[in-house]
Amino acid sequence: MTSLVSCDAPRAIVLRLHLNDAVHVVHLPEPMRESSQSIARREAIRRAALLLGGAISAPTLAAVLAGCAAPSSDGERWSPRALTGAQVDLVAAIAEQIIPRTDTPGARDVGVHRFIDTMLAEYSSTEERSAFLAGIATVESSAMRASGRSFVQLSSSGQRDILTPFDADAYAGAARPSFFRTMKELTLLGYYTSEAGATRELKYARVPGRFDGCVPFATVGRAWSV
Amino acid sequence: MTPQREEPYDAIVVGSGITGGWAAKELTEHGLRTLVIERGRHVEHGKDYVSEWLQPWELPHRGRGDPALYARDYPIQSRNYAFGEATKHFFVNDREHPYAVDDDKPFRWIRGYQLGGRSLIWGRACWRWSDLDFEANARDGHGVDWPIRYRDLEPWYTHVERFIGVAGERRGFPHLPDGDLLPPWELNCAELAMQRGIEKAYPDRFMTVTRVANLTRALNGRQACQARDQCARGCSYGAYFSSLSSTLPAAQRTGKLTIVTDAIVDRVLYDDRRDRASGVRVIDAHTGAEREYHARLIFLNASTFGTAQILLNSTSARFPTGLANSSGEVGHNVMDHLSKAGARATMPGLDDQYVYGRRPTGTYIPRFRNLGAKGDRVDFLRGYGIQAGASRSSWQRGGREPGFGAALKEELREPGPWQVSMQGYIECLPRHENHADLDPERRDRWGIPILRLHCGWSENERAARRDLKQQSVEMLEAAGCTDVQTWDDDAPPGFSVHEMGTARMGRDAATSVLNSHNQAHDVKNLFITDGACMTSSSCVNPSETYMALTARAVDHAVRELNRRNL
Numbered sequence: 001m002t003s004l005v006s007c008d009a010p011r012a013i014v015l016r017l018h019l020n021d022a023v024h025v026v027h028l029p030e031p032m033r034e035s036s037q038s039i040a041r042r043e044a045i046r047r048a049a050l051l052l053g054g055a056i057s058a059p060t061l062a063a064v065l066a067g068c069a070a071p072s073s074d075g076e077r078w079s080p081r082a083l084t085g086a087q088v089d090l091v092a093a094i095a096e097q098i099i100p101r102t103d104t105p106g107a108r109d110v111g112v113h114r115f116i117d118t119m120l121a122e123y124s125s126t127e128e129r130s131a132f133l134a135g136i137a138t139v140e141s142s143a144m145r146a147s148g149r150s151f152v153q154l155s156s157s158g159q160r161d162i163l164t165p166f167d168a169d170a171y172a173g174a175a176r177p178s179f180f181r182t183m184k185e186l187t188l189l190g191y192y193t194s195e196a197g198a199t200r201e202l203k204y205a206r207v208p209g210r211f212d213g214c215v216p217f218a219t220v221g222r223a224w225s226v
Numbered sequence: 227m228t229p230q231r232e233e234p235y236d237a238i239v240v241g242s243g244i245t246g247g248w249a250a251k252e253l254t255e256h257g258l259r260t261l262v263i264e265r266g267r268h269v270e271h272g273k274d275y276v277s278e279w280l281q282p283w284e285l286p287h288r289g290r291g292d293p294a295l296y297a298r299d300y301p302i303q304s305r306n307y308a309f310g311e312a313t314k315h316f317f318v319n320d321r322e323h324p325y326a327v328d329d330d331k332p333f334r335w336i337r338g339y340q341l342g343g344r345s346l347i348w349g350r351a352c353w354r355w356s357d358l359d360f361e362a363n364a365r366d367g368h369g370v371d372w373p374i375r376y377r378d379l380e381p382w383y384t385h386v387e388r389f390i391g392v393a394g395e396r397r398g399f400p401h402l403p404d405g406d407l408l409p410p411w412e413l414n415c416a417e418l419a420m421q422r423g424i425e426k427a428y429p430d431r432f433m434t435v436t437r438v439a440n441l442t443r444a445l446n447g448r449q450a451c452q453a454r455d456q457c458a459r460g461c462s463y464g465a466y467f468s469s470l471s472s473t474l475p476a477a478q479r480t481g482k483l484t485i486v487t488d489a490i491v492d493r494v495l496y497d498d499r500r501d502r503a504s505g506v507r508v509i510d511a512h513t514g515a516e517r518e519y520h521a522r523l524i525f526l527n528a529s530t531f532g533t534a535q536i537l538l539n540s541t542s543a544r545f546p547t548g549l550a551n552s553s554g555e556v557g558h559n560v561m562d563h564l565s566k567a568g569a570r571a572t573m574p575g576l577d578d579q580y581v582y583g584r585r586p587t588g589t590y591i592p593r594f595r596n597l598g599a600k601g602d603r604v605d606f607l608r609g610y611g612i613q614a615g616a617s618r619s620s621w622q623r624g625g626r627e628p629g630f631g632a633a634l635k636e637e638l639r640e641p642g643p644w645q646v647s648m649q650g651y652i653e654c655l656p657r658h659e660n661h662a663d664l665d666p667e668r669r670d671r672w673g674i675p676i677l678r679l680h681c682g683w684s685e686n687e688r689a690a691r692r693d694l695k696q697q698s699v700e701m702l703e704a705a706g707c708t709d710v711q712t713w714d715d716d717a718p719p720g721f722s723v724h725e726m727g728t729a730r731m732g733r734d735a736a737t738s739v740l741n742s743h744n745q746a747h748d749v750k751n752l753f754i755t756d757g758a759c760m761t762s763s764s765c766v767n768p769s770e771t772y773m774a775l776t777a778r779a780v781d782h783a784v785r786e787l788n789r790r791n792l
Contacts, residue, residue, distance in 0.1 A: 097630060097631060098630040098631065098634070099630075099634070099635050100631060100632055100635065102632055102635060102636075115288070118286065118287070119287065119290070122286070122287065122292060123287055123290060123291075123292065123293060125293070160631065163630065167628050167629065167630055168628060170628065171627065171628040181625065184624070184625055184630065185625035188621055188622070188624050188625050188638075189288055189290070190288065192620075192621040192638075193282040193283055193285075193288040193289070194283050195281070195283045198281075198282055198283065201635070201639070202620070202621065202638075202639065204282075205582070205583065205584075206281065206454075207452045207454060208452060208453040208454065208582065208583035208584060209452050209453065209583070210452075210453055210582070210583055211411060211412060211453040211581070211582065211583035211584065211585040212412065212581060212582040212583060213411075213412030213413050213414040213415065213417070213418075213581060213585070214412070214414060214415040214418070214579055214581070215579070215580055215581060215582050216578060216579065216580070217577070217578050217579060217580040217640070217641070218578070219580075219582075220580050220582065222639050222640070223618070223620045223621065223638065223639060223640055223641040223642075224580075224581075224620060224641070225282070225620065225621065226282060226584070
């Protein structure tokens with residue numbers, strides 16, 4: 001029996017093959033994952049066929065791999081469950097201020113606002129959710145008070161000026177739970193565990209293959225996300 | 227000549243975890259038709275590791291899980307370090323599997339009811355015990371003397387290591403014997419600095435990489451570890467030892483193995499006329515229907531408390547307080563290791579050094595107290611080992627300090643300082659009052675009396691913990707660390723998942739349950755080789771010793787069977 005476990009095309013293909021009661025795992029090494037999906041597929045088939053000594057035909061493997069369609073991306077419909085539309089925009093703007101797009105995607109690009117909506121709906125307690133919603137409301141009222149405009153309408157530097165005292169305040173008093181600290185932690189979690197945050201902004205080895213205890217940081221270049 | 231028995235099995239093994247798997251492998255390889263009975267669901271190696279290939283962004287809560295679900299169904303299990311969004315399906319639902327504790331004596335009973343049991347989610351540290359451990363009770367008078375010594379177990383440790391694969395460093399510690407080891411995992415730069423600092427400041431203290439059942443090269447048809455450090459999700463490479471990757475496939479290859487899952491053994495059947503255990507009664511986990519299996523040999527490997535529960539529930543005219551319990555010791559002498567305390571610090575410098583890959587283990591400072599050398603005596607008995615490690619913090623530190631925007635993002639591209647930690651594992655004295663018994667009123671959904679656990683630490687463990695914290699601080703400072711702070715979760719027993727002792731081995735049938743071959747003093751064809759059998763707790767992780775005792779017990783049982791003594 002041959003079964004496909006994971007096919008995160010085009011970046012990685014991992015096959016698990018059940019053959020004669022033994023389990024064989026075939027995965028593509030890191031450099032292969034940068035190549036196109038079809039090349040990756042052909043390579044996976046070639047490796048699997050080599051490993052199995054021709055016990056499974058290439059067409060059979062190709063049929064299994066046909067399940068490797070590219071994942072559907074942002075096209076699907078999404079609607080928030082804990083936030084209103086206006087609150088989604090506000091959360092997205094604050095998150096983008098915390099982790100902005102630079103030479104890599106920012107919080108908005110990877111959908112941190114969607115993640116925060118999920119966490120508010122499924123992870124937070126009623127009290128935590130209320131505190132969070134009250135917190136973003138104070139950001140909005142702070143913007144209105146300072147400029148007479150909504151936070152999302154401010155320029156990036158204007159938004160930054162509004163958030164600066166929130167950030168300072170969040171780490172000044174030790175005991176008081178702070179909305180902005182929660183916002184920041186959720187943003188970092190959502191961003192650095194997103195595919196772009198984990199693999200493009202930072203480094204991630206899906207299957208390292210070995211452990212080297214002492215390597216110069218320069219050879220890695222960025223922090224490991226995991 | 228007795229007529230050919232109709233029963234298809236020579237041996238029954240109750241439980242499929244670390245020791246049940248070993249019993250099955252050894253029994254079948256000796257040619258015995260063996261039935262393994264598992265109370266939980268079937269898990270197929272590879273195919274049922276459903277979360278193995280999920281990436282961080284594919285977990286709905288990115289690893290944080292669902293607090294409402296945890297509070298309702300996993301209030302105990304969710305406290306275990308290996309529990310999480312990607313592993314919770316290998317832990318029991320606490321609500322469906324209740325047990326009772328005294329109000330002032332919490333106990334965290336961590337369980338995995340599935341084929342493979344807790345071997346899927348264990349910590350994989352493998353150390354041999356030594357005569358420092360096997361002579362401990364005789365030396366200070368706590369508990370009863372072990373009926374064996376290191377020389378009895380030595381060949382069986384080797385036997386186990388050659389099969390499971392243990393990666394580790396040979397250091398020649400007399401009280402932590404070297405074994406048949408695969409190449410060790412590497413220390414990282416900060417750990418090398420710690421090692422140098424500690425070993426220089428203390429001639430009698432050492433630090434080594436943990437000996438661990440993760441393969442540093444392929445072995446016995448299993449692939450080498452890929453350094454993903456996510457073992458508890460299951461590993462299709464078979465790179466860490468579990469019943470599913472190792473022992474059960476070996477047993478399967480003999481053609482002598484039968485596995486039954488979703489079958490809860492509630493009692494061992496005792497034949498008064500023959501003075502032998504004749505089989506087991508099981509309750510179908512889904513239908514509640516009862517049925518029996520019979521065999522000439524019974525191995526209980528249902529875990530320390532699971533085995534005690536079965537014994538206590540197996541009453542008869544001959545054994546009114548539970549099978550093989552003429553000593554009254556069944557359920558008593560529960561031990562765990564007191565852990566969840568130690569010290570943390572920062573190792574300054576080494577900013578240009580980093581790691582590649584995720585090593586699936588940490589490092590270890592073997593016991594240095596009460597070894598018999600001058601000057602190491604302290605105001606408590608026995609000792610502790612320390613699990614240690616160092617790593618560079620990553621993006622998580624961004625939430626703990628002020629700052630946001632492009633500057634924060636830029637800063638988090640580099641790893642933070644090296645953080646080091648130490649956590650002690652303290653030997654627990656065997657005490658009769660720490661015990662498990664059956665609740666006279668409450669029963670589980672299958673009608674089986676639930677277990678009540680009555681366990682607490684003694685002053686000796688607390689005194690060792692005070693010393694542990696102080697010594698951890700001193701060693702970290704000696705190693706050049708800064709920001710040194712102690713930590714102590716004041717954790718109740720159970721958290722180390724090293725519970726043991728409920729059917730101890732001993733020389734005297736009046737004070738112990740099992741003899742020197744894990745054979746019940748009272749019932750010759752009943753063997754118990756899980757953690758229940760342990761006479762003392764050492765401070766060293768116990769699983770490899772359970773495995774060695776199991777292989778040794780099977781060897782003895784088969785000999786006795788062939789001599790027609792069972």
